[in-house]
Amino acid sequence: LVDTIPTAPSIGSMEMESPFKANLLKGKVALLTGGGSGIGFEISTQFGKHGASVVIMGRRKSVLDAAVSALQSLGIPAIGLEGDVRKPEDAQRVVEATVKRFGKLDILVNAAAGNFLVSAEDLSPNGFKTVMDIDSVGTFTMCHEALKYLKKGGPGRDSSSGGFILNISATLHYTASWYQIHVSAAKAAVDALTRNLALEWGTDYEIRVNGIAPGPIGDTTGMSKLVPQEINSKAREYMPLYKLGEKWDIAMAALYLASDAGKYINGTTLIVDGGLWLSRPRH
Numbered sequence: 001l002v003d004t005i006p007t008a009p010s011i012g013s014m015e016m017e018s019p020f021k022a023n024l025l026k027g028k029v030a031l032l033t034g035g036g037s038g039i040g041f042e043i044s045t046q047f048g049k050h051g052a053s054v055v056i057m058g059r060r061k062s063v064l065d066a067a068v069s070a071l072q073s074l075g076i077p078a079i080g081l082e083g084d085v086r087k088p089e090d091a092q093r094v095v096e097a098t099v100k101r102f103g104k105l106d107i108l109v110n111a112a113a114g115n116f117l118v119s120a121e122d123l124s125p126n127g128f129k130t131v132m133d134i135d136s137v138g139t140f141t142m143c144h145e146a147l148k149y150l151k152k153g154g155p156g157r158d159s160s161s162g163g164f165i166l167n168i169s170a171t172l173h174y175t176a177s178w179y180q181i182h183v184s185a186a187k188a189a190v191d192a193l194t195r196n197l198a199l200e201w202g203t204d205y206e207i208r209v210n211g212i213a214p215g216p217i218g219d220t221t222g223m224s225k226l227v228p229q230e231i232n233s234k235a236r237e238y239m240p241l242y243k244l245g246e247k248w249d250i251a252m253a254a255l256y257l258a259s260d261a262g263k264y265i266n267g268t269t270l271i272v273d274g275g276l277w278l279s280r281p282r283h
């Protein structure tokens, strides 16, 4: 779930060449929540550039339309479907429409998220619940609706392997983060979903379920909303490893996990933050 961005999103890091072969995800069908902007859009773009057909789900038609045009201009088979991950009926409709359009579903990326900075004291229980509903319940709902298509031998799939789920998480709940109690709780739950679904669905259906925990990524709603410039520059002083990542970095990690290169990786949330969360000032 994204905030504004009414115009066409910029196409990732066009100048940075992918180290992967262009057919890495050839023939795959990917559905991405929050796939119309920010990190989600960059993953959509890179999945498409590496051979996947792409369906993006989001709440705002203008964002979806701009994103789909941008993807199609690269020759990527792409559609946008309006929907809110908080509504089970939307989740079901979007999954069904994906399979109707492209014949199957191979990859689900849960990139939709909600966030704002607020102290625990000032956060209403409904504000807390809103972010839990988007990030955690929404992720579960999408996984649940997608299950029958991701199963080994499911509609449109052969019986040799299941599909893949990628949950976009964060690192802030590894410690504690000021004014983000709601997001910390929500992303901790997302990581638990990743592990538990990897266990149950990996065992029963050969579906791999992994996550990515991005560090601070430039040119995203999350950065502009959550990390004011003055914090950003101070962080460089007290966190030696502080440097901004690019959406491209997250998309490359997503490609690796989604492809056969990651076939033995299940239940992991890959931290892609340049080492930042470990970083401490020198003494």
Ligand code: HXC
Binding pocket: 001, 002, 003, 113, 114, 115, 116, 117, 118, 122, 123, 124, 125, 126, 127, 128, 130, 131, 169, 170, 171, 172, 183, 221, 222, 223, 225, 226
């Ligand atoms: C305090 C707030 C608030 C704010 C909303 N609420 N914004 N409380 N400060 N800034 C409270 C409201 O008062 C209300 O509670 C409840 O939350 C629901 O608010 P609504 O506005 O009705 O919700 P909705 O319209 O559904 O909007 C959802 C949203 C919105 C999450 C609140 O901000 C949103 O969708 N934002 C765009 C998504 C986004 O930010 N994406 C970037 C994610 S970055 P009451 O009690 O008043 O009813 C990211 C990075 C994480 O995830 C990791 C970072 C390191």
